[in-house]
Amino acid sequence: MIYYRNHKNQCSISHYVGLILLVLSSLTSTFAQKSSVAKPNVIIIMADDLDSRQLSCYSGKNLKTTHIDALAANGMKFNQIYTSEAMCVPTRASLFTGLYPVRHGSFQNHKPVYDNLKSVGHYLGDLGYRVGLTGKDHSTKPKTVFPFEIIKGFEPNCVAPTDDYELNDVKEYITRDDKPYCLFVMSINPHTPWTVGDSTEFDPKKLILPADWVDTPVTRKQYVKYLAEIRRLDNQVGDITRLLEETGQDKNTIVVFLGEQGAQFPGAKWNLWDAGQKSSMLVKWPGMVKPGTQTEALVQYEDITPTLIDLAGGKEIDGLDGKSFLPVLTGKSQRARQYAYGIHNNIPEGNPYPIRSIRDTRYKLILNLTPDAEYYNRFMMNAKKQDPESVWSSWTSKAASDSKAKRLTERFVKRPAVEFYDTQADPWEMNNLADNPTYQERINQYKQKLQAWMKQQGDEGAAIDTIYAKKP
Numbered sequence: 501m502i503y504y505r506n507h508k509n510q511c512s513i514s515h516y517v518g519l520i521l522l523v524l525s526s527l528t529s530t531f532a533q534k535s536s537v538a539k540p541n542v543i544i545i546m547a548d549d550l551d552s553r554q555l556s557c558y559s560g561k562n563l564k565t566t567h568i569d570a571l572a573a574n575g576m577k578f579n580q581i582y583t584s585e586a587m588c589v590p591t592r593a594s595l596f597t598g599l600y601p602v603r604h605g606s607f608q609n610h611k612p613v614y615d616n617l618k619s620v621g622h623y624l625g626d627l628g629y630r631v632g633l634t635g636k637d638h639s640t641k642p643k644t645v646f647p648f649e650i651i652k653g654f655e656p657n658c659v660a661p662t663d664d665y666e667l668n669d670v671k672e673y674i675t676r677d678d679k680p681y682c683l684f685v686m687s688i689n690p691h692t693p694w695t696v697g698d699s700t701e702f703d704p705k706k707l708i709l710p711a712d713w714v715d716t717p718v719t720r721k722q723y724v725k726y727l728a729e730i731r732r733l734d735n736q737v738g739d740i741t742r743l744l745e746e747t748g749q750d751k752n753t754i755v756v757f758l759g760e761q762g763a764q765f766p767g768a769k770w771n772l773w774d775a776g777q778k779s780s781m782l783v784k785w786p787g788m789v790k791p792g793t794q795t796e797a798l799v800q801y802e803d804i805t806p807t808l809i810d811l812a813g814g815k816e817i818d819g820l821d822g823k824s825f826l827p828v829l830t831g832k833s834q835r836a837r838q839y840a841y842g843i844h845n846n847i848p849e850g851n852p853y854p855i856r857s858i859r860d861t862r863y864k865l866i867l868n869l870t871p872d873a874e875y876y877n878r879f880m881m882n883a884k885k886q887d888p889e890s891v892w893s894s895w896t897s898k899a900a901s902d903s904k905a906k907r908l909t910e911r912f913v914k915r916p917a918v919e920f921y922d923t924q925a926d927p928w929e930m931n932n933l934a935d936n937p938t939y940q941e942r943i944n945q946y947k948q949k950l951q952a953w954m955k956q957q958g959d960e961g962a963a964i965d966t967i968y969a970k971k972p
Contacts, residue, residue: 545757547733596620597617620808632648695725712908803823
Protein backbone atom coordinates (compact mmCIF):
# COMPACT_ATOMS: atom_id res chain seq x y z
CA MET A 501 0.00 0.00 0.00
CA ILE A 502 1.27 3.49 -0.82
CA TYR A 503 1.51 5.99 2.00
CA TYR A 504 1.69 9.77 2.06
CA ARG A 505 4.18 11.10 4.63
CA ASN A 506 3.82 14.43 6.40
CA HIS A 507 5.68 15.84 9.38
CA LYS A 508 3.67 14.12 12.10
CA ASN A 509 1.79 11.14 10.75
CA GLN A 510 0.97 9.10 7.73
CA CYS A 511 -2.45 8.84 6.13
CA SER A 512 -3.55 6.43 3.50
CA ILE A 513 -4.97 7.65 0.21
CA SER A 514 -8.11 5.72 1.09
CA HIS A 515 -8.56 7.98 4.11
CA TYR A 516 -8.44 11.10 1.93
CA VAL A 517 -10.79 9.54 -0.57
CA GLY A 518 -13.20 8.94 2.30
CA LEU A 519 -12.98 12.58 3.36
CA ILE A 520 -13.55 13.77 -0.22
CA LEU A 521 -16.59 11.51 -0.57
CA LEU A 522 -17.95 12.83 2.71
CA VAL A 523 -17.57 16.44 1.53
CA LEU A 524 -19.17 15.63 -1.82
CA SER A 525 -22.03 13.89 -0.07
CA SER A 526 -22.59 16.95 2.10
CA LEU A 527 -22.55 19.29 -0.90
CA THR A 528 -24.93 17.03 -2.82
CA SER A 529 -27.30 16.97 0.12
CA THR A 530 -27.20 20.77 0.44
CA PHE A 531 -27.83 21.19 -3.29
CA ALA A 532 -30.72 18.75 -3.15
CA GLN A 533 -32.26 20.65 -0.24
CA LYS A 534 -31.98 23.93 -2.12
CA SER A 535 -33.34 22.54 -5.36
CA SER A 536 -36.27 20.93 -3.55
CA VAL A 537 -37.35 24.16 -1.83
CA ALA A 538 -41.06 24.54 -2.44
CA LYS A 539 -42.20 26.97 -5.08
CA PRO A 540 -43.65 30.10 -3.47
CA ASN A 541 -47.35 30.33 -2.82
CA VAL A 542 -49.09 33.49 -3.99
CA ILE A 543 -51.98 35.39 -2.42
CA ILE A 544 -53.30 38.25 -4.55
CA ILE A 545 -55.70 40.58 -2.76
CA MET A 546 -57.53 42.89 -5.14
CA ALA A 547 -59.67 45.91 -4.31
CA ASP A 548 -62.68 47.05 -6.33
CA ASP A 549 -62.81 50.67 -7.56
CA LEU A 550 -60.12 51.87 -5.17
CA ASP A 551 -58.80 55.41 -5.37
CA SER A 552 -55.26 54.32 -4.51
CA ARG A 553 -54.30 57.88 -3.58
CA GLN A 554 -56.37 57.42 -0.42
CA LEU A 555 -54.04 54.71 0.93
CA SER A 556 -51.81 56.27 3.57
CA CYS A 557 -48.78 54.44 2.15
CA TYR A 558 -49.50 56.35 -1.08
CA SER A 559 -49.69 59.67 0.83
CA GLY A 560 -53.43 59.58 1.53
CA LYS A 561 -54.48 61.87 4.39
CA ASN A 562 -58.11 60.92 5.08
CA LEU A 563 -57.50 57.59 6.83
CA LYS A 564 -54.70 55.35 8.05
CA THR A 565 -54.71 52.06 6.13
CA THR A 566 -52.71 50.14 8.70
CA HIS A 567 -52.71 46.64 7.24
CA ILE A 568 -52.15 47.70 3.63
CA ASP A 569 -49.35 49.98 4.82
CA ALA A 570 -47.75 46.97 6.56
CA LEU A 571 -47.40 45.26 3.18
CA ALA A 572 -45.61 48.35 1.88
CA ALA A 573 -43.34 48.43 4.93
CA ASN A 574 -42.42 44.77 4.45
CA GLY A 575 -42.27 44.72 0.67
CA MET A 576 -42.06 46.79 -2.50
CA LYS A 577 -44.40 49.63 -3.45
CA PHE A 578 -45.03 50.28 -7.13
CA ASN A 579 -45.64 53.95 -7.87
CA GLN A 580 -46.30 53.57 -11.59
CA ILE A 581 -48.84 50.80 -12.17
CA TYR A 582 -51.73 51.39 -14.55
CA THR A 583 -54.79 49.58 -15.75
CA SER A 584 -55.21 49.71 -19.52
CA GLU A 585 -58.99 50.20 -19.25
CA ALA A 586 -60.43 51.79 -16.13
CA MET A 587 -63.35 49.46 -15.53
CA CYS A 588 -63.72 46.17 -13.67
CA VAL A 589 -64.19 43.43 -16.24
CA PRO A 590 -61.53 44.52 -18.75
CA THR A 591 -58.98 45.07 -15.96
CA ARG A 592 -59.54 41.62 -14.48
CA ALA A 593 -59.50 39.95 -17.88
CA SER A 594 -56.16 41.63 -18.59
CA LEU A 595 -54.84 40.56 -15.19
CA PHE A 596 -55.75 36.92 -15.81
CA THR A 597 -54.79 36.62 -19.50
CA GLY A 598 -51.77 38.89 -19.88
CA LEU A 599 -53.45 40.43 -22.93
CA TYR A 600 -54.68 43.95 -23.70
CA PRO A 601 -58.48 44.39 -23.97
CA VAL A 602 -58.87 44.30 -27.75
CA ARG A 603 -56.91 41.06 -27.92
CA HIS A 604 -58.75 39.30 -25.08
CA GLY A 605 -62.12 40.55 -26.30
CA SER A 606 -63.45 42.18 -23.14
CA PHE A 607 -62.86 45.71 -24.41
CA GLN A 608 -66.22 46.91 -23.10
CA ASN A 609 -67.44 46.49 -19.56
CA HIS A 610 -69.21 43.12 -19.19
CA LYS A 611 -68.26 42.05 -22.71
CA PRO A 612 -66.98 38.44 -22.48
CA VAL A 613 -63.49 37.38 -23.48
CA TYR A 614 -62.89 35.22 -26.53
CA ASP A 615 -63.47 31.58 -25.69
CA ASN A 616 -60.26 30.26 -27.31
CA LEU A 617 -57.87 31.85 -24.79
CA LYS A 618 -55.74 30.59 -21.94
CA SER A 619 -55.26 32.34 -18.62
CA VAL A 620 -53.24 32.26 -15.44
CA GLY A 621 -55.20 29.18 -14.36
CA HIS A 622 -53.71 27.21 -17.24
CA TYR A 623 -50.22 28.66 -17.06
CA LEU A 624 -49.72 28.12 -13.33
CA GLY A 625 -51.63 24.85 -13.40
CA ASP A 626 -49.12 23.53 -15.93
CA LEU A 627 -46.37 24.46 -13.44
CA GLY A 628 -47.89 22.40 -10.64
CA TYR A 629 -50.01 25.08 -8.93
CA ARG A 630 -53.53 25.00 -7.61
CA VAL A 631 -55.20 28.25 -8.77
CA GLY A 632 -58.22 29.48 -6.84
CA LEU A 633 -60.43 32.54 -6.52
CA THR A 634 -62.72 33.81 -3.79
CA GLY A 635 -64.91 36.88 -3.96
CA LYS A 636 -65.84 38.99 -6.98
CA ASP A 637 -66.07 36.60 -9.90
CA HIS A 638 -67.02 38.80 -12.89
CA SER A 639 -64.17 37.52 -15.06
CA THR A 640 -64.33 33.77 -14.44
CA LYS A 641 -66.38 32.66 -17.45
CA PRO A 642 -66.15 30.63 -19.57
CA LYS A 643 -64.58 27.99 -17.36
CA THR A 644 -62.49 26.79 -20.28
CA VAL A 645 -60.67 30.13 -20.24
CA PHE A 646 -60.67 30.66 -16.47
CA PRO A 647 -60.26 27.27 -14.77
CA PHE A 648 -60.25 28.64 -11.24
CA GLU A 649 -61.25 26.61 -8.24
CA ILE A 650 -63.93 28.85 -6.76
CA ILE A 651 -63.53 29.13 -2.99
CA LYS A 652 -66.33 30.21 -0.67
CA GLY A 653 -65.64 33.01 1.75
CA PHE A 654 -65.85 36.43 0.14
CA GLU A 655 -68.90 38.07 -1.46
CA PRO A 656 -68.93 37.56 -5.27
CA ASN A 657 -71.50 40.27 -6.12
CA CYS A 658 -69.89 43.72 -6.20
CA VAL A 659 -73.22 45.55 -5.77
CA ALA A 660 -74.37 43.45 -2.80
CA PRO A 661 -75.59 45.55 0.16
CA THR A 662 -73.28 43.60 2.50
CA ASP A 663 -69.70 42.38 2.28
CA ASP A 664 -69.89 39.55 4.82
CA TYR A 665 -67.05 37.05 4.60
CA GLU A 666 -65.53 34.12 6.45
CA LEU A 667 -62.08 32.53 6.22
CA ASN A 668 -62.77 28.86 6.97
CA ASP A 669 -62.77 27.83 3.32
CA VAL A 670 -59.78 30.04 2.55
CA LYS A 671 -57.91 28.40 5.43
CA GLU A 672 -58.77 24.93 4.13
CA TYR A 673 -57.55 25.89 0.67
CA ILE A 674 -54.16 27.26 1.72
CA THR A 675 -53.43 24.37 4.11
CA ARG A 676 -54.87 21.53 2.02
CA ASP A 677 -51.60 19.94 0.92
CA ASP A 678 -48.00 20.70 0.00
CA LYS A 679 -48.84 21.67 -3.56
CA PRO A 680 -48.10 25.37 -4.24
CA TYR A 681 -51.12 27.59 -4.74
CA CYS A 682 -52.09 30.94 -6.19
CA LEU A 683 -55.25 32.33 -4.60
CA PHE A 684 -57.00 35.49 -5.81
CA VAL A 685 -58.91 37.19 -2.98
CA MET A 686 -61.22 39.59 -4.79
CA SER A 687 -62.84 42.08 -2.43
CA ILE A 688 -65.93 44.07 -3.44
CA ASN A 689 -64.75 47.09 -1.45
CA PRO A 690 -65.00 49.99 -2.05
CA HIS A 691 -67.40 49.47 -5.00
CA THR A 692 -70.83 51.13 -4.87
CA PRO A 693 -73.42 51.09 -3.26
CA TRP A 694 -71.19 52.12 -0.28
CA THR A 695 -73.50 50.57 2.29
CA VAL A 696 -70.99 48.91 4.63
CA GLY A 697 -68.51 50.22 7.15
CA ASP A 698 -68.72 52.92 9.78
CA SER A 699 -68.93 56.30 8.06
CA THR A 700 -69.13 58.06 11.47
CA GLU A 701 -65.36 57.59 11.68
CA PHE A 702 -64.99 60.51 9.27
CA ASP A 703 -65.92 64.16 9.66
CA PRO A 704 -67.18 65.32 6.25
CA LYS A 705 -66.01 68.87 6.90
CA LYS A 706 -62.42 67.79 7.52
CA LEU A 707 -61.96 65.60 4.47
CA ILE A 708 -59.33 66.49 1.89
CA LEU A 709 -61.04 66.22 -1.50
CA PRO A 710 -59.28 65.46 -4.79
CA ALA A 711 -58.21 68.61 -6.60
CA ASP A 712 -60.36 67.85 -9.66
CA TRP A 713 -63.61 67.66 -7.69
CA VAL A 714 -66.34 70.21 -7.06
CA ASP A 715 -66.74 70.69 -3.32
CA THR A 716 -70.39 70.21 -2.33
CA PRO A 717 -72.14 68.83 0.78
CA VAL A 718 -73.44 65.86 -1.22
CA THR A 719 -69.93 65.08 -2.45
CA ARG A 720 -68.62 65.03 1.12
CA LYS A 721 -71.58 62.97 2.31
CA GLN A 722 -70.97 60.30 -0.31
CA TYR A 723 -67.21 60.45 0.17
CA VAL A 724 -67.38 59.39 3.82
CA LYS A 725 -69.35 56.30 2.75
CA TYR A 726 -66.63 55.51 0.25
CA LEU A 727 -63.85 55.93 2.79
CA ALA A 728 -65.70 53.67 5.23
CA GLU A 729 -65.47 50.89 2.64
CA ILE A 730 -61.74 51.48 2.24
CA ARG A 731 -61.52 50.89 5.98
CA ARG A 732 -63.37 47.58 5.46
CA LEU A 733 -60.92 46.68 2.70
CA ASP A 734 -57.96 47.39 4.96
CA ASN A 735 -59.46 45.16 7.67
CA GLN A 736 -59.87 42.35 5.15
CA VAL A 737 -56.20 42.64 4.21
CA GLY A 738 -55.35 42.40 7.91
CA ASP A 739 -57.46 39.26 8.34
CA ILE A 740 -55.80 37.54 5.38
CA THR A 741 -52.26 38.37 6.48
CA ARG A 742 -53.03 37.20 10.03
CA LEU A 743 -54.40 33.93 8.66
CA LEU A 744 -51.15 33.36 6.79
CA GLU A 745 -49.18 33.94 9.99
CA GLU A 746 -51.42 31.72 12.12
CA THR A 747 -51.12 28.83 9.66
CA GLY A 748 -47.39 29.31 9.05
CA GLN A 749 -48.07 30.05 5.40
CA ASP A 750 -46.42 33.47 5.55
CA LYS A 751 -42.88 32.05 5.34
CA ASN A 752 -43.17 30.93 1.72
CA THR A 753 -46.06 33.03 0.46
CA ILE A 754 -45.87 36.09 -1.75
CA VAL A 755 -48.60 38.59 -0.87
CA VAL A 756 -49.65 41.01 -3.59
CA PHE A 757 -52.10 43.86 -3.08
CA LEU A 758 -53.76 45.44 -6.12
CA GLY A 759 -55.93 48.57 -6.21
CA GLU A 760 -57.75 47.96 -9.55
CA GLN A 761 -59.03 51.21 -11.16
CA GLY A 762 -60.28 54.44 -9.63
CA ALA A 763 -63.53 55.23 -7.85
CA GLN A 764 -67.02 55.71 -9.25
CA PHE A 765 -66.79 59.48 -8.96
CA PRO A 766 -66.76 61.87 -11.93
CA GLY A 767 -63.47 61.92 -13.80
CA ALA A 768 -62.11 58.65 -12.39
CA LYS A 769 -63.49 55.22 -13.32
CA TRP A 770 -64.56 54.96 -16.99
CA ASN A 771 -61.95 57.52 -18.05
CA LEU A 772 -58.28 57.60 -18.99
CA TRP A 773 -57.18 60.32 -16.62
CA ASP A 774 -54.90 59.07 -13.87
CA ALA A 775 -57.73 59.32 -11.33
CA GLY A 776 -59.16 56.29 -13.12
CA GLN A 777 -56.21 54.57 -14.75
CA LYS A 778 -53.54 54.82 -12.08
CA SER A 779 -53.52 51.99 -9.55
CA SER A 780 -51.48 50.59 -6.68
CA MET A 781 -49.45 47.44 -6.17
CA LEU A 782 -47.60 46.18 -3.11
CA VAL A 783 -45.54 42.99 -3.14
CA LYS A 784 -44.30 41.25 0.01
CA TRP A 785 -41.98 38.33 -0.73
CA PRO A 786 -39.96 37.19 2.31
CA GLY A 787 -36.29 36.74 1.51
CA MET A 788 -36.61 37.95 -2.07
CA VAL A 789 -38.07 41.48 -1.99
CA LYS A 790 -36.28 43.97 0.18
CA PRO A 791 -38.66 45.43 2.80
CA GLY A 792 -39.59 49.10 2.63
CA THR A 793 -38.57 49.56 -0.99
CA GLN A 794 -40.39 51.33 -3.78
CA THR A 795 -40.00 51.55 -7.52
CA GLU A 796 -40.85 53.89 -10.37
CA ALA A 797 -40.77 51.01 -12.87
CA LEU A 798 -43.69 51.33 -15.27
CA VAL A 799 -46.00 48.29 -15.23
CA GLN A 800 -49.54 47.37 -16.27
CA TYR A 801 -51.99 44.69 -15.19
CA GLU A 802 -51.12 42.72 -18.32
CA ASP A 803 -47.62 42.21 -16.86
CA ILE A 804 -48.77 40.37 -13.73
CA THR A 805 -49.52 36.93 -15.19
CA PRO A 806 -46.18 36.81 -17.07
CA THR A 807 -44.47 37.69 -13.78
CA LEU A 808 -46.31 34.91 -11.94
CA ILE A 809 -45.22 32.45 -14.62
CA ASP A 810 -41.64 33.68 -14.30
CA LEU A 811 -41.43 33.41 -10.51
CA ALA A 812 -43.02 29.94 -10.65
CA GLY A 813 -40.17 28.78 -12.88
CA GLY A 814 -42.04 28.78 -16.18
CA LYS A 815 -40.87 29.86 -19.59
CA GLU A 816 -42.06 33.04 -21.31
CA ILE A 817 -45.36 32.51 -23.11
CA ASP A 818 -45.28 33.61 -26.73
CA GLY A 819 -48.01 36.02 -27.78
CA LEU A 820 -48.75 37.70 -24.46
CA ASP A 821 -48.82 41.49 -24.34
CA GLY A 822 -47.45 41.67 -20.80
CA LYS A 823 -43.83 41.20 -19.79
CA SER A 824 -42.40 39.89 -16.53
CA PHE A 825 -41.18 42.48 -14.03
CA LEU A 826 -39.53 39.84 -11.83
CA PRO A 827 -36.10 41.56 -12.25
CA VAL A 828 -37.61 44.67 -10.63
CA LEU A 829 -38.87 42.63 -7.68
CA THR A 830 -35.50 40.99 -7.11
CA GLY A 831 -33.58 44.27 -7.41
CA LYS A 832 -31.84 43.34 -10.65
CA SER A 833 -33.50 46.09 -12.69
CA GLN A 834 -35.15 49.46 -12.13
CA ARG A 835 -37.11 49.38 -15.40
CA ALA A 836 -39.90 47.22 -16.75
CA ARG A 837 -41.67 48.67 -19.79
CA GLN A 838 -41.15 51.96 -21.65
CA TYR A 839 -44.80 52.85 -22.27
CA ALA A 840 -48.19 52.08 -20.76
CA TYR A 841 -51.27 52.15 -22.98
CA GLY A 842 -54.89 52.97 -22.34
CA ILE A 843 -58.20 52.24 -24.01
CA HIS A 844 -61.74 53.29 -23.18
CA ASN A 845 -64.96 52.26 -24.92
CA ASN A 846 -67.99 53.90 -23.31
CA ILE A 847 -70.78 51.54 -24.41
CA PRO A 848 -72.65 50.02 -22.53
CA GLU A 849 -72.07 52.52 -19.72
CA GLY A 850 -72.96 55.57 -21.82
CA ASN A 851 -72.93 57.00 -25.30
CA PRO A 852 -70.13 56.06 -27.73
CA TYR A 853 -67.02 57.89 -26.52
CA PRO A 854 -63.82 56.06 -27.45
CA ILE A 855 -60.53 57.22 -25.90
CA ARG A 856 -56.94 56.00 -26.28
CA SER A 857 -53.79 56.92 -24.36
CA ILE A 858 -50.05 56.35 -24.09
CA ARG A 859 -47.71 57.39 -21.28
CA ASP A 860 -44.29 56.95 -19.79
CA THR A 861 -43.47 57.71 -16.17
CA ARG A 862 -43.89 61.46 -16.78
CA TYR A 863 -45.74 62.45 -19.95
CA LYS A 864 -49.15 61.30 -21.09
CA LEU A 865 -51.02 61.66 -24.37
CA ILE A 866 -54.80 61.16 -24.57
CA LEU A 867 -56.71 61.02 -27.86
CA ASN A 868 -60.46 61.55 -27.68
CA LEU A 869 -61.56 59.91 -30.93
CA THR A 870 -65.00 61.59 -31.14
CA PRO A 871 -64.33 65.04 -29.62
CA ASP A 872 -67.44 66.62 -31.15
CA ALA A 873 -69.62 64.41 -28.97
CA GLU A 874 -70.28 65.01 -25.28
CA TYR A 875 -69.21 62.42 -22.73
CA TYR A 876 -72.03 60.75 -20.83
CA ASN A 877 -72.01 57.97 -18.24
CA ARG A 878 -75.28 56.44 -17.06
CA PHE A 879 -74.12 55.59 -13.55
CA MET A 880 -72.98 59.07 -12.59
CA MET A 881 -74.88 61.43 -14.89
CA ASN A 882 -78.63 61.08 -15.07
CA ALA A 883 -79.60 63.54 -17.77
CA LYS A 884 -83.34 62.97 -17.34
CA LYS A 885 -83.67 63.97 -13.69
CA GLN A 886 -81.80 65.67 -10.89
CA ASP A 887 -81.02 63.22 -8.10
CA PRO A 888 -80.51 65.02 -4.76
CA GLU A 889 -78.05 62.29 -3.68
CA SER A 890 -76.08 62.41 -6.90
CA VAL A 891 -72.58 63.85 -6.72
CA TRP A 892 -72.78 64.91 -10.36
CA SER A 893 -76.11 66.69 -9.90
CA SER A 894 -74.61 68.64 -7.01
CA TRP A 895 -71.69 69.62 -9.24
CA THR A 896 -73.84 70.85 -12.11
CA SER A 897 -76.09 72.76 -9.72
CA LYS A 898 -73.10 74.57 -8.26
CA ALA A 899 -71.68 75.19 -11.74
CA ALA A 900 -74.64 77.45 -12.52
CA SER A 901 -73.19 80.11 -10.23
CA ASP A 902 -69.58 79.08 -9.62
CA SER A 903 -66.94 79.53 -12.35
CA LYS A 904 -64.54 76.92 -10.97
CA ALA A 905 -67.32 74.33 -10.71
CA LYS A 906 -68.40 75.19 -14.25
CA ARG A 907 -64.87 74.66 -15.54
CA LEU A 908 -64.55 71.28 -13.81
CA THR A 909 -67.91 69.98 -15.03
CA GLU A 910 -67.36 71.20 -18.60
CA ARG A 911 -63.94 69.55 -18.62
CA PHE A 912 -65.66 66.27 -17.92
CA VAL A 913 -68.37 66.58 -20.59
CA LYS A 914 -66.64 68.46 -23.42
CA ARG A 915 -63.16 67.27 -24.27
CA PRO A 916 -60.62 68.27 -26.93
CA ALA A 917 -59.29 65.85 -29.54
CA VAL A 918 -55.84 65.86 -27.95
CA GLU A 919 -54.77 66.10 -24.31
CA PHE A 920 -51.14 66.10 -23.21
CA TYR A 921 -49.96 66.29 -19.62
CA ASP A 922 -46.79 66.49 -17.60
CA THR A 923 -48.03 64.23 -14.81
CA GLN A 924 -45.11 65.05 -12.51
CA ALA A 925 -45.77 68.80 -12.59
CA ASP A 926 -49.53 68.37 -12.98
CA PRO A 927 -50.67 65.11 -11.31
CA TRP A 928 -54.37 66.04 -11.56
CA GLU A 929 -54.06 66.66 -15.31
CA MET A 930 -55.64 70.10 -15.21
CA ASN A 931 -53.19 71.86 -17.55
CA ASN A 932 -53.52 70.56 -21.11
CA LEU A 933 -50.24 71.14 -22.98
CA ALA A 934 -51.50 69.93 -26.36
CA ASP A 935 -51.17 73.38 -27.97
CA ASN A 936 -47.85 74.24 -26.31
CA PRO A 937 -45.15 74.51 -29.04
CA THR A 938 -42.52 73.12 -26.64
CA TYR A 939 -44.13 69.68 -26.67
CA GLN A 940 -45.19 69.28 -30.31
CA GLU A 941 -42.34 66.96 -31.28
CA ARG A 942 -42.97 64.71 -28.27
CA ILE A 943 -46.72 64.73 -28.93
CA ASN A 944 -46.15 63.64 -32.53
CA GLN A 945 -43.81 60.85 -31.37
CA TYR A 946 -46.38 59.62 -28.87
CA LYS A 947 -49.15 59.74 -31.47
CA GLN A 948 -47.11 57.56 -33.81
CA LYS A 949 -46.33 55.05 -31.07
CA LEU A 950 -49.97 54.95 -29.94
CA GLN A 951 -51.23 54.45 -33.49
CA ALA A 952 -48.66 51.70 -34.06
CA TRP A 953 -49.84 49.96 -30.87
CA MET A 954 -53.47 50.21 -31.98
CA LYS A 955 -52.57 48.66 -35.33
CA GLN A 956 -50.64 45.86 -33.64
CA GLN A 957 -53.62 45.15 -31.38
CA GLY A 958 -56.13 45.15 -34.21
CA ASP A 959 -57.83 48.16 -32.61
CA GLU A 960 -60.00 50.00 -35.15
CA GLY A 961 -60.54 52.91 -32.77
CA ALA A 962 -63.96 54.59 -32.71
CA ALA A 963 -65.49 51.81 -34.82
CA ILE A 964 -65.32 49.26 -31.98
CA ASP A 965 -67.23 51.43 -29.49
CA THR A 966 -70.56 50.04 -30.59
CA ILE A 967 -73.29 47.63 -29.45
CA TYR A 968 -72.50 43.93 -29.79
CA ALA A 969 -74.99 41.09 -29.86
CA LYS A 970 -74.93 39.09 -26.64
CA LYS A 971 -73.86 35.49 -26.82
CA PRO A 972 -76.56 32.97 -25.86
